[in-house]
Amino acid sequence: MGRATTTGSLDFPRFRTAVSESFVPLRVTTGRPDPFGGGIRHVAAGEVHCSIVSADEHLVERTPRLIADSPRRCYKVGLQLEGTGLLVQHGRQTVLRPGSLVIYDTDHPYSLAFEERSSTFVLMFPAHALDLPHDAVGQLTATSLGDAGGLGDVVVPHLANLAGNLGLVAGPGGDRLARTSVDLVAAMLSNELAVARVSTSPRARLFGEVTRYIDDHLRSAVLDPGSLAAAHFISPRHLHALFHEHGATVSGWVRRRRLEECRRRLADPLFDERSISSIASEWGFADAAHFSRVFRAEFDRSPSAVRAER
Known part of the structure; x- marks a missing residue:
């Protein structure tokens, strides 16, 4: 059974702390700290973490210093629910709109910028949970996922339904449900790699x-x-x-x-x-x-x- 936590409406200092506690250590800034409203719904089922982050304008950064101080290789799959944003990693960037699906790696620097009120579902899991070479997955970070081969039509609705029923991850079958979600993501990534003919060593x-x-x-x-x-x-x-x-x-x-x-x-x-x-x-x-x-x-x-x- 998963472990659930929900924060109410948080001011910026508390939101900044909650973000790092829910994921990995991150630098969070905003140009409009007052007034500011943000909140996180978070459920951990084993090593898989499911979260919904809703907040006003803010910037999230995983810096080289934070990576060196707290190394933890995880993948984060983000499904944009509301608002727009911009993800940057490995020299690539992709615009996030409702329905956008992306993956990024906590072992490498990245930034997420949201210039307006936004809501994002995040599925985070250890890198070893994916049966795929890290360098191949690295070529998919900060790109739009789900377009190649049609598997996005399966994965996006699944994650959207999971976001709408987050309490199920905290229930008796939560561990299995979370693992199934990771397996679906792995299938989609495998398909993306095959369709795009990403070359691996x-x-x-x-x-x-x-x-x-x-x-x-x-x-x-x-x-x-x-x-x-x-x-x-x-x-x-x-x-x-x-x-x-x-x-x-x-x-x-x-x-x-x-x-x-x-x-x-x-x-x-x-x-x-x-x-x-x-x-x-x-x-x-x-x-x-x-x-x-x-x-x-x-x-x-x-x-x-x-x-x-x-």
Whole structure:
């Protein structure tokens, strides 16, 4: 079950604080601080955050200094509900109008400018939730999404309905609903990349193939660097270098994906009859004490706490 917070009408200082608390640290400014009205409705379902930000004229910036001080690689998908704005990232800019859909990366500087009263739905999730190479997704930031191949006709109404029923994300099926939303976005991005024929490096394509293979074989008892390298006809050294380029290790990536699957089931009422130890064992954690330690280290709360939060 998700965790919901709603702010009322906020003056500018409180709105500025609420924005950074709801997302990642951001610099928020306005040319009209008084009077100013803003508010945020925010629901977190696991690692997926759904928010509606409504406010008067303001500018939001993710600066290089803030990125260095608080690195956190997430993608934010924005659906403009009311008003207009301008998103700038990676030297590109796109105008936001009602119905506009965009994606941006918190690991790189960006700015969002709104010169009038506006309302935006934001879906934020960790970058690893997308089974796509970062450099490929980076070529789609600050561009108009949903136009290629017609998948926008599916994703935009879904996100708009989600924005209109945000309380559902805080309900019993919230975690699954949030994850489905991310999967729909991933399908749309994959389609955008295919239609636009975005070129990715051979190493980026290989990394995508390896991570997809990991997801397809997460329950396998044999999912180590040697078997992964052999399955892709490369050396273990090449495999380790590939993951190092993405700031990860092979074993760390596999462990995190298995922990994510455990967390999803602990947060899902459909698995209430399953014990924590049986869920852990299904995903390769035979030692209950070890599982509890690595789970808490990854998510900053115990498996039982995740189950109790629903």
